Amino acid sequence: MISSTFEPQIKEEDGLYIIKSASKQPTTKIKIQKLNTSVSNSFKTYAVVGIVGVVGSVVLTFADAEMRTTQNTSSSPTIISSKRIENDINNIHKWPTHCQDEFDYLSQYHPGILVALIKNNELEDTLLTFAAESLGLSKNTELVETTLLPLLNHQFAPVREGAIYGLQRHIYDSSKILEAIQYVTLKDTSKGVRTAAQDAIDMLESV
Amino acid sequence: MFIRIIRRKSAWEGTTPLEEVIKMEFVHSNGTGFDLKPSVYKIDSTDNDTKRSSALRAHTEHIVSFLQPRAPQKGASIDTYFSDLPLPEQTMSKSLFQYTQNSHHEYEFSDYGQLYNFVERLINNKDERILEFTRSDVELYIKEKVETEQNEEWISLSSSNPQVYLWTKRYLRN
Numbered sequence: 001m002i003s004s005t006f007e008p009q010i011k012e013e014d015g016l017y018i019i020k021s022a023s024k025q026p027t028t029k030i031k032i033q034k035l036n037t038s039v040s041n042s043f044k045t046y047a048v049v050g051i052v053g054v055v056g057s058v059v060l061t062f063a064d065a066e067m068r069t070t071q072n073t074s075s076s077p078t079i080i081s082s083k084r085i086e087n088d089i090n091n092i093h094k095w096p097t098h099c100q101d102e103f104d105y106l107s108q109y110h111p112g113i114l115v116a117l118i119k120n121n122e123l124e125d126t127l128l129t130f131a132a133e134s135l136g137l138s139k140n141t142e143l144v145e146t147t148l149l150p151l152l153n154h155q156f157a158p159v160r161e162g163a164i165y166g167l168q169r170h171i172y173d174s175s176k177i178l179e180a181i182q183y184v185t186l187k188d189t190s191k192g193v194r195t196a197a198q199d200a201i202d203m204l205e206s207v
Numbered sequence: 208m209f210i211r212i213i214r215r216k217s218a219w220e221g222t223t224p225l226e227e228v229i230k231m232e233f234v235h236s237n238g239t240g241f242d243l244k245p246s247v248y249k250i251d252s253t254d255n256d257t258k259r260s261s262a263l264r265a266h267t268e269h270i271v272s273f274l275q276p277r278a279p280q281k282g283a284s285i286d287t288y289f290s291d292l293p294l295p296e297q298t299m300s301k302s303l304f305q306y307t308q309n310s311h312h313e314y315e316f317s318d319y320g321q322l323y324n325f326v327e328r329l330i331n332n333k334d335e336r337i338l339e340f341t342r343s344d345v346e347l348y349i350k351e352k353v354e355t356e357q358n359e360e361w362i363s364l365s366s367s368n369p370q371v372y373l374w375t376k377r378y379l380r381n
Contacts, residue, residue, distance in 0.1 A: 099238030126230035129215060157217035158231060192216030192283075199282055199342045 098127050103134030111138040115147050125154075129162030136166030141173045149180055157190035164193065168200035178204070209247035209295055209312060210262050210284040210338065212269055219285065219333050229326050243316040247287050247295055248307055262286075262338050267348045268304040271374045285329060286336040287314070292325070303364055303371060346378045353379060 095102040098117070106114040117123055118131050132151055135144055144166060151163035164184065167177045184197040213219060218228045233242045248265035252258045266284050287295075293315075300311030316322045329336060352358040353365065353375050364371040 095238040097238040099234075100236035102238065124230070126227050129231065156223075157220070158215040158223065158227075161215050161217045190217040190220060190222075192218070192220055195216060195282060195339070195341070202342045 098123060098131075100130045100134065103131045104137060107134040107137040111135065111140060111143055114138075115143060118147055118151075125156040125159050128154075129156075129158040132159065132162035133165040136169040141170045141177075144170050145174050145177055149176065152180055152184055157188075157193050160184070160188060160190065160193045161196045164196045164200055168203060171200055171204050208250045208258060208262070208286040208288045210250055210265060211245060211247045211287050212266065213283045213285055213337070216283045216339070219283075219330065219337060221330065221333065225323065225327055225330060228330065229322065233322055233326065241319055241322060243318070243322055244313045245287075245322075246298075246300075247312050247314065249295075249297075249310040249312050259338060263340055263344055263348055265307055265310060266338075266340050267345050268302055268307040270345060271349070271371055272301070272303040272307065275370070275373070282341055283337055283339045285333070286338065287325075287329060289325075289328060303368060304360060349375060349378045 103114060103117075106117075114131060114135050118128065118135065123131055128151075132148055135147060138144055148163045148166045152160055152167075154160050154163070164181060167181060171178050171181060178201075181197045181200050185194055185201060188194045188197065213232065215231050217223070218231050229241065233245055234240065235242050248262075248269070250258055250261045250265060252261045262284055295312035295314040297309075298311055298313045300308045302308050302311065314325070316325065349361075352361040361371070361375070365375040366372070
């Protein structure tokens, strides 16, 4: 068993480490690899190497870690500390349900988690629109572009509008985003979405 | 009239189910449920032109106080006044500007049903109630305050408050 001073507890079981959530989340299984070598001060470090199940926001914390691990396959795996897990879980549990403040937090500290929420159909459309807007706060233009451009074709107009709001922060840095938003100004069926897109273009032109 | 800043313009086009409009426009951002005390700004002016310019003032001051310069504009407000409903109560606001501090009010609904009826009536009259403001409207308003009028409050805030400074810097470059 991995010693852990916080709730939720992490236990080893059948080669997997199981996170038992303290409150609302069901038990979640993730696969993490213990790294013996790097024991820093008071807490041990582990690398997340895969996800067994996706249940609620806790596991998505590790989806974020996994995503970055995957992106860094040529170098060392992403290492997260038990302290980091504790902080992440405590932070995410601050919100009783998925909400805008949570999305803003995730976009800045765990954009990969937010991407997972958006891509895995975890959110109702009325939340997806705000998740899309919040993802724009991430500084990773490529991540924003690949995640939000498909949402410009979403059937629910407020989701498309939210995607515009997220994308517009990156309009300076991506010609693909600019072209997509220009297209929306002409073709979207919703006037609200078109005017949001036009405002984004105007913002660019006012610089 | 009492205007409320809209979060999603496309939600007010009549094609979105009422329950979904409420989930987007009348919920707390921290996930604690429906906002039964929605904020509005009181606009006292009577004729339409003055109403619109006062509404633009409240809209712009709200944006500059609470949104970053590169954030979405939330380019519309909606007039929420109904003569047969209790008037909203004047309440404190964290706006940086005196006018929007003084004009900030809140409705108080006892339950979701009251909120639902209120939003239903808003949607039924949406065409007469929605005031759209483009980014250019906001930009021109700020330019007028800072450059043309040399408005004391704006000048003072733009030199003392980083948020207002960024907004004015952004628009005064042109």
